Amino acid sequence: MSVITTRRGLLTGLTALSLAAPALARTPPHVVVVGGGFGGVAAARALVRNGLAVTLVEPSPRYVTCPSSNAVIAGLMPISAITFDYEGVRRSGVSVVHDTVVAIEPDARRVALAGGHHLAYDRLVVSAGIGLRFDAIPGYDEAASATIPHAWKAGAQTALLARQLDAMEDGGLVALTVPALPYRCPPGPYERASLIAHYLKTRKPRSKVVILDAKDSFSKQPLFQSAWTKLYPDHLEWVPLAKGGRLEAVDPTARTLRAEAGLFRPAVLNVIPPQTAPALCSATGLTNVSGWCPVDPMTFESTLRPGLHVIGDAAAAGAMPKSAFSAYSQAQVCAQAVTDLLAGRAPVEPRLINVCYSLAAPEYGFSISGVYQPEWDRLVTVPGSDGLSPEDAPPDVRMREAALGRAWYDGMMRALFG
Numbered sequence: 001m002s003v004i005t006t007r008r009g010l011l012t013g014l015t016a017l018s019l020a021a022p023a024l025a026r027t028p029p030h031v032v033v034v035g036g037g038f039g040g041v042a043a044a045r046a047l048v049r050n051g052l053a054v055t056l057v058e059p060s061p062r063y064v065t066c067p068s069s070n071a072v073i074a075g076l077m078p079i080s081a082i083t084f085d086y087e088g089v090r091r092s093g094v095s096v097v098h099d100t101v102v103a104i105e106p107d108a109r110r111v112a113l114a115g116g117h118h119l120a121y122d123r124l125v126v127s128a129g130i131g132l133r134f135d136a137i138p139g140y141d142e143a144a145s146a147t148i149p150h151a152w153k154a155g156a157q158t159a160l161l162a163r164q165l166d167a168m169e170d171g172g173l174v175a176l177t178v179p180a181l182p183y184r185c186p187p188g189p190y191e192r193a194s195l196i197a198h199y200l201k202t203r204k205p206r207s208k209v210v211i212l213d214a215k216d217s218f219s220k221q222p223l224f225q226s227a228w229t230k231l232y233p234d235h236l237e238w239v240p241l242a243k244g245g246r247l248e249a250v251d252p253t254a255r256t257l258r259a260e261a262g263l264f265r266p267a268v269l270n271v272i273p274p275q276t277a278p279a280l281c282s283a284t285g286l287t288n289v290s291g292w293c294p295v296d297p298m299t300f301e302s303t304l305r306p307g308l309h310v311i312g313d314a315a316a317a318g319a320m321p322k323s324a325f326s327a328y329s330q331a332q333v334c335a336q337a338v339t340d341l342l343a344g345r346a347p348v349e350p351r352l353i354n355v356c357y358s359l360a361a362p363e364y365g366f367s368i369s370g371v372y373q374p375e376w377d378r379l380v381t382v383p384g385s386d387g388l389s390p391e392d393a394p395p396d397v398r399m400r401e402a403a404l405g406r407a408w409y410d411g412m413m414r415a416l417f418g
Helices: 007-023 038-049 069-073 087-091 156-167 188-203 221-231 279-284 324-342 395-417
Strands: 030-034 053-057 062-064 083-085 095-097 101-105 110-113 118-120 123-126 173-178 208-213 236-239 247-251 256-259 262-264 268-271 308-310 352-361 364-375 378-381
Touching: 030 038, 038 053, 038 087, 038 123, 038 324, 038 395, 069 156, 069 188, 083 395, 087 095, 087 395, 101 279, 123 324, 156 268, 173 188, 173 256, 188 208, 188 221, 188 236, 188 352, 221 236, 221 352, 221 364, 247 268, 308 324, 324 352, 324 395, 352 395, 364 395
Parallel strands: 030 053, 030 123, 053 095, 123 308, 173 208, 173 268, 208 236
Antiparallel strands: 062 083, 101 110, 110 118, 247 256, 256 262, 352 364, 364 378
């Protein structure tokens, strides 16, 4: 190609190029999203709506939701009711790749897949969920979880715990252990214990569930404890930290638990271990000493790795809890921020919401909600925005909140996977 050296020639060349430009297709920026859960799918779909090219990388061809998995464990619905494929995500315009990201290469702006391929990106969104700390409890490692389920990642573990409850003889003890914060879905263990107690009360009335807790307080505590007093006085016991509830060790061979309160020999053991960001995040340098990923609350861009965004459970999101709705809300903010940054625009200050419904029984529900905004380097609760269901609500209000929780779930799944 010759070099244009005269002003006349330069103008002629620029004019010709400008006339030809409309015929050239502009390639939109490419965003890779890692993880196909609530946050990842919501981010991918929002980015596509904003006109970007998006590839979602998720190992499993089917997604089993943690929300409503406690109802599966308690025999209230089949696991098929909380299992979804990615065909609706593909129809929305997202390219879905079922593979595992084994490495993120920020300098090369690409990810390496287990299948041997690489995907280049202009921006990367990581929504990879949690990592379970199998090094935190003596005796409880990943091998032990094959017979003593945690069921804190929905799917095979959910089905295993449900089968063990079904096989337990009437009169057996169920023990559920709860770690210290932070962990995925703060009220989740207490909903699980409640629905297990409902299962025992209706099907195995001589049985009981005990909660061994590493805390003295927990999310929605007055509402749960009021429900337990009304519904399960003989079927549920909570042992807080102050009374020796912290788990010290597990013996998977003898199937026993040792807590500060003593030795327990339950028929069914459900150990929820402490949690951290996934190994992929720490390997990429996205985590700090807390084990979680610090982010800019305006954009969810990593404060440690520019160009990489982290949403959902792995993010250190200040006052915002690790919940499915939080991940969804963060995805909307992150997707708009990524779009703005790629277009050279300054992102606007966001507000995010979270609403979390819990069941104490199939027709007994309540909720907690909050609105969050950036304050310096973290998200804080907007004063006066947090809400909790009233403690003295009549049964029809509890039934209505249970129905609202089901409607929220159904609507969210249509929006994400429909």
